[in-house]
Amino acid sequence: MSTTAPAVVPASEEAQREVVDLCAELIRFDTSNPTSDERACADWVVARLAEAGIASELVESAPGRANVVARIPGADTSRGALLVHGHLDVVPADAAEWRVPPFSGEIQDGYLWGRGAIDMKDTVAVMLATARHFARTGTRPAREIVLAFLADEEAGGKFGAHWLVEHRPELFAGVTEAIGEGGGFSYALDDTRRLYPIENAQRGMAWMELTAAGRAGHGSSPNDENAVTDLAESLTRIGRHTFPVRLIEPVRALLAEAARLQAVDLDLDAEDLEAELAKLGHVADFMQVVLRNSANPTMFTAGYQTNVIPGRATARVDGRFLPGHEQELIDTIDALLLPSVSREWVNHDIAMETSFDGPLVDAMCAAVRAEDPDGHPVPYCNPGGTDAKAFTKLDIRCFGFKGLKLPHDLDYGRLFHGVDERVPLEGLRFGVRVMTRLWQDC
Structure with a gap:
């Protein structure tokens, strides 16, 4: 019997093109927290999944505070599912301080600009583009993927991850590991090489x-x-x-x-x-x-x-x-x-920490190296907090990994919650390629 792993089906050109449009549309929803809600954006996510034949459930924890959860069957049903989560809300933005209107989703100079471009509607767009690619091509992930598009992360997740874990834990039944924000972006080591910090704390x-x-x-x-x-x-x-x-x-x-x-x-x-x-x-x-x-x-x-x-x-x-x-x-x-x-x-x-080992860590590192031979994955402690804190309550092992390659002259850290937030278009396409590999090898 052959034990050779199936060949990876690369991300399609269509998926790499549409991730930019998906991210731009997401940015145009003003989901500022606490000045707005996520319902209209969540409805849009449900519709984009449905277009590809992916069923999902929209769950409101309070009027307008909307979360979306979907499942993609995996090839190996004996393994625990992988949760891939991202949040739909963003911090507010003062338009007077920005070069472009913060909710316009404009493209300039090879970047997509707007509030949420890196925190974290870029990753939500990658999740959507990857899921739609798998559905269109009939590609099966290595194991079941649970997608969660969450409310209220920027205010601590009271109406998002924490609420779902407390009131709807069955939505995450069978999940053993998770990836979300907080890591997987590139950081220039020198003129040619990059670190990819993967959050394990x-x-x-x-x-x-x-x-x-x-x-x-x-x-x-x-x-x-x-x-x-x-x-x-x-x-x-x-x-x-x-x-x-x-x-x-x-x-x-x-x-x-x-x-x-x-x-x-x-x-x-x-x-x-x-x-x-x-x-x-x-x-x-x-x-x-x-x-x-x-x-x-x-x-x-x-x-x-x-x-x-x-x-x-x-x-x-x-x-x-x-x-x-x-x-x-x-x-x-x-x-x-x-x-x-x-x-x-x-x-x-809580603070969190897990060991930097196991098949999922190996798969994240391999996906990065395959798309960026000059990339070096390393463990990382996220200085902030994410929705992962909620999912640890369900004994889910959590990591931060988005798969984002950045220009060496972009000060990524200063763009979080900052003015003129933007993401490189090629970074979005890179993310789809990395995520497509990861889902097939996780």
Whole structure:
């Protein structure tokens, strides 16, 4: 009996052409969160799947907060299914700051511009184009694929992934592994080679509201119980605090591989680790955000009149913690707060980490290398948070992988939630080629 794996059916020219149009149409839906909803966009996704003969279910967690789930049968029914998920919502955009209208989906200079172009309607378009290609050609994925197009990721997934996991877990029955956002994009190592960080860990979320209680009074009078002053001082302490370096395994592995590729003698156990990492040049800059916990003040509210000292002031802080270092973050924040300031959680979610091994990891790495021989897949810790946090509750092993090749002069990280968000057209086509390979080899 032959054990030779079936030949990979490459992505069609049609799929590579239509992914650009699909992404442009997705961008034209203003799914800003919290100023809009996802229903119209979700209906459109259902229709695009149906055109290719793929049945799906639209699930609203609240009026307008829409999610879409579909299944594509796989060749090997004995294996667990692979969940491929992406979110339909985006962060808001101020059109006055943009070179092009942020919801126009315009094409200029080899890029598709618009809010969501890289976070993450590009990946949603790749999911759709790949699924439609499989349906049109009759290609079977290696195992069952579950597609999930989700609401509310940008606000923590309360109406999206977390709601579905809590209220409709049967939609993910049989799923053992998942891929979503947070990795699989290229990062220039030098003039010719690229790293492809594949997320196998992500920092936890500790969004908190701080409240200072003081003594209200006239603005002209001395007041040593000023809530604004106490809160401002606490925020300054937090904002200027630098957490110690904590080198978790995915970060250590990425740094070690970067050092190997650059022929750099790197001692990751050195006492002065920052000096050692400087040997890696811009790669060290890229990794700074996942070397330690972080906490940044982001919002402040107090008062109602210039000549009135308020008795209360509130602020928000975006805290993030590495796997295994949550308590360090909490203890540090509490030590930095003045006695008059209390805290409560706004959004508190887990950190994640899984090993960088197994057939799915092998397939992701192989798909990248097949399409980019100068690409080097590496493990990665995502500094932010994704819908994967919800799916781990179902004992699903989660990774971040989108398959996106970028020009070396594009500062990808700064485009997230930034102005003039855009994705290279060739990057979208690359994504379809990579995803088509992956689904047949996962």
